[in-house]
Amino acid sequence: MTEEPDRPAPYREPRQARSAATLARVLRAAEEIASSSGLEEMTITGVAQRAGVSVGTIYRRFEDKEQLITALTERMLERREEYVAERLRAAEPSLSGVMDAYANALLQSFADSSKLFPELMRVRGTRALDRGARTITEIHRLLLQAAAPYADQIRRSNAQTALDTVARAILGACFHNSVRPDPATGAASQRRYADELSDMAIAYLMTPDRRRTARN
Numbered sequence: 001m002t003e004e005p006d007r008p009a010p011y012r013e014p015r016q017a018r019s020a021a022t023l024a025r026v027l028r029a030a031e032e033i034a035s036s037s038g039l040e041e042m043t044i045t046g047v048a049q050r051a052g053v054s055v056g057t058i059y060r061r062f063e064d065k066e067q068l069i070t071a072l073t074e075r076m077l078e079r080r081e082e083y084v085a086e087r088l089r090a091a092e093p094s095l096s097g098v099m100d101a102y103a104n105a106l107l108q109s110f111a112d113s114s115k116l117f118p119e120l121m122r123v124r125g126t127r128a129l130d131r132g133a134r135t136i137t138e139i140h141r142l143l144l145q146a147a148a149p150y151a152d153q154i155r156r157s158n159a160q161t162a163l164d165t166v167a168r169a170i171l172g173a174c175f176h177n178s179v180r181p182d183p184a185t186g187a188a189s190q191r192r193y194a195d196e197l198s199d200m201a202i203a204y205l206m207t208p209d210r211r212r213t214a215r216n
Contacts, residue, residue, distance in 0.1 A: 025051045026058055030072050039069065077135040080109045084139050088146040095150035099201045102143050103170050104194040110178040111190060136171065143167050154205045166201035173197055 029051035033042045044065055048055045062068045084105045091101035147163055156162035177183045177193065184193040 022051075022053060022057065023061060026053060026061070026068075027072055027075050030068055031076070034072070042069075044068070073131065077131055081135055081138050081142075083109055085142050088142055091146060093149075095147060095153050095205065096198065096202050098143070098146045098150065099166070099198040099205075100195065102146070102167070103174075103197040103201070104191065106139075106170055106174040107177065107184075107190055107194045107197070110174045111183070111185075139171070140164065140167050155208045156205060157209045162205055166204060170197050170201060 026047060030042060030047045033046055033050060042065070044058050044062075045055055047068070048058050051058075058068070062071065084102070087101045087105035088098065091097045144160065144163055144167075151159040151163075154162055174197075184190050
């Protein structure tokens with residue numbers, strides 16, 4: 001019988017509003033330090049100082065730095081899901097509006113974390129990749145849901161497959177932008193890059209399949 005891999009015990013979730021606010025400060029401080037200095041330089045003491053809490057306060061919630069990083073990864077992924085959902089809910093009611101919202105939300109989401117997000121995925125290994133895969137699945141679901149009212153405008157032979165293709169392409173482009181040495185930076189450059197990704201997606205969705213066109 002194959003043994004289950006060791007899994008870190010879940011950190012203690014707060015039950016009171018005051019404790020939740022303290023936890024939010026701790027995770028925000030951890031993210032700020034890790035983003036500027038890297039995960040290796042992030043320490044419990046440094047996080048406590050930046051968050052304005054005692055070291056003991058952090059250890060009452062987390063057993064060690066590993067558990068703190070686990071919580072940071074979870075919160076960052078949850079935040080991305082929530083952000084994409086908000087942008088899609090506020091999208092202009094059209095296929096192009098949905099794709100614009102999706103591309104801009106993903107690009108901004110990755111840009112906000114700079115190099116931290118890829119580092120978290122690499123350092124946390126399989127568990128983080130599994131959790132990241134769940135976020136990708138949820139983001140795909142949100143896009144399909146938002147685009148569903150306009151599916152009859154898509155000229156590919158399979159609308160859902162086509163949407164999945166553009167979702168993957170935009171996600172990959174946004175992730176690549178976050179790790180490349182010369183990423184699109186600044187509001188104007190990021191907006192222009194996101195608009196180009198959206199235009200590319202719309203052009204693909206509105207173009208009939210080559211094989212179907214050849215048969216016709």
